[in-house]
Amino acid sequence: MTAQRIDIDKVQSTFSGICIDLISASLGGSIVSFSDEFFASASNLITPTAPIQRAGHFIASGAWYDGWETRRHNPSTADWVVIKLGVPSGVVHGVEIDTAFFSGNHAPAVSVQGVFLPGGMPDETTEGRWETILDTQETGPNQRHVWRLERPAEKPVSHVRLNMYPDGGIARFRLLGTVVPVWPDDSEAIVDLAHVANGGFAVSCSDQHYSVKDNLLLPGRGENMGDGWETKRSRQPEHVDWVVVKLGAKGYLEEIIVDTLHFRGNFPQAVEVYGLNAETHDVAADDARWELVVPKSKCAKDTEHAFSSTMMQNVDGKVVSHVKMVIIPDGGVKRLRVFGKRVVGA
Incomplete structure (x- = not known):
């Protein structure tokens, strides 16, 4: 899937009036599974409000971060998190990865995959069905990264998997797209x-x-x-x-x-x-x-x-x-x- 990086000052004009954040917790987006969340919870990724910083605040696992952060030295290629959309399904037009306040511990690169599972949940049998939404893209510390898909996927998705290579932290993940409703069979409903x-x-x-x-x-x-x-x-x-x-x-x-x-x-x-x-x-x-x-x-x-x-x-x-x-x-x-x-x- 070809993607174009968008300047932050053009994000509003590019997506506003057309797209919503399909995985926002306010819509009912939810975390299904993840590889690791040792330092900070994966659920923070889909918080609708902007990330915040509490400098100098420590918890049992270490410094407090408003985002998703995994432990160091991941032996696998990438850490990952699977998210169920807050709507029945949607077509993705753009992706935002925000590494706000992650500096020195941010994710160096990311990719996003999607799958359509009407009424189902991803499991080990889903592995061969994931399709690329955003191919591997480099990220930097403490900044918003936004990509517009030059040709949005024609297939709707119900779940997405965010991969970060090889480990680290991400504050927020936004999946910008349009809803594909699932209507009742009864046309009189x-x-x-x-x-x-x-x-x-x-x-x-x-x-x-x-x-x-x-x-x-x-x-x-x-x-x-x-x-x-x-x-x-x-x-x-x-x-x-x-x-x-x-x-x-x-x-x-x-x-x-x-x-x-x-x-x-x-x-x-x-x-x-x-x-x-x-x-x-x-x-x-x-x-x-x-x-x-x-x-x-x-x-x-x-x-x-x-x-x-x-x-x-x-x-x-x-x-x-x-x-x-x-x-x-x-x-x-x-x-x-x-x-x-x-x-x-x-």
């Missing part, structure tokens, strides 16, 4: 079309000063206010904030849920939801085709505001590809759920 695991994607928003729009589509209801979407306080009359979400598949809307869990003094006063059908990934917030789906509704703290089809308008027989949630005038929302019947083949 009601599913959350906006959920990240089903390919939902937060395309754009008016503001994400305190926490990012992508959190709206994560699994579960989260742990605190920090893993929702929160905008700064507005001071202009008639101000509103908004977020545009592309659904993982076109569908007929059945229910929308706006969850304000953990937002108690900063939830929106009210919310509106709009829908439209488009063929493009990105749709402008001021597109003339938006139709009001959920009329202006009052919000409360710590509440799942559920809007059934009988409470919505402009949805009967209409296919929707994107939704726009408007919060009035500003504030925070934990999750946005858009339940509906998928349009098969659309």
Whole structure:
């Protein structure tokens, strides 16, 4: 797989608006197995926050590091860790290896492999099925290394294996790509079309000063206010904030849920939801085709505001590809759920 190294100042423009981190712990990414984690846990690799340093802090195994670190003098060619994606499967477009704060003990080189095992887990029988995603690449100390795959793999993967040669430390591992949903066999099933695991994607928003729009589509209801979407306080009359979400598949809307869990003094006063059908990934917030789906509704703290089809308008027989949630005038929302019947083949 041919890869091109990307300058750090171009990472955002290269992947933003298209890709997510497929192995992030916030999505449900998890460590399956590893060769060694003597100095620091492999689970740190998929922590969604940036790595930190605690200089001079020591634990039983040695100096504390926010990353994955193996012991010295590995007799094998490489140390490795196997990770299950946080979504059913995905196509990889880029790889990031961050060696922040590892200097003198960083991994000199890495490679990444992937495999698609629907409903299964890697074992000794999987060995011959691993395919190269990123061929062996040199790394350096205390820096982010990012590669864009010039021709993303056509096959989706459900698990990846990170190899580091021969041993050492890595702070974070990001697998940048797009979700390939696994849909129910029943085409009449009601599913959350906006959920990240089903390919939902937060395309754009008016503001994400305190926490990012992508959190709206994560699994579960989260742990605190920090893993929702929160905008700064507005001071202009008639101000509103908004977020545009592309659904993982076109569908007929059945229910929308706006969850304000953990937002108690900063939830929106009210919310509106709009829908439209488009063929493009990105749709402008001021597109003339938006139709009001959920009329202006009052919000409360710590509440799942559920809007059934009988409470919505402009949805009967209409296919929707994107939704726009408007919060009035500003504030925070934990999750946005858009339940509906998928349009098969659309």
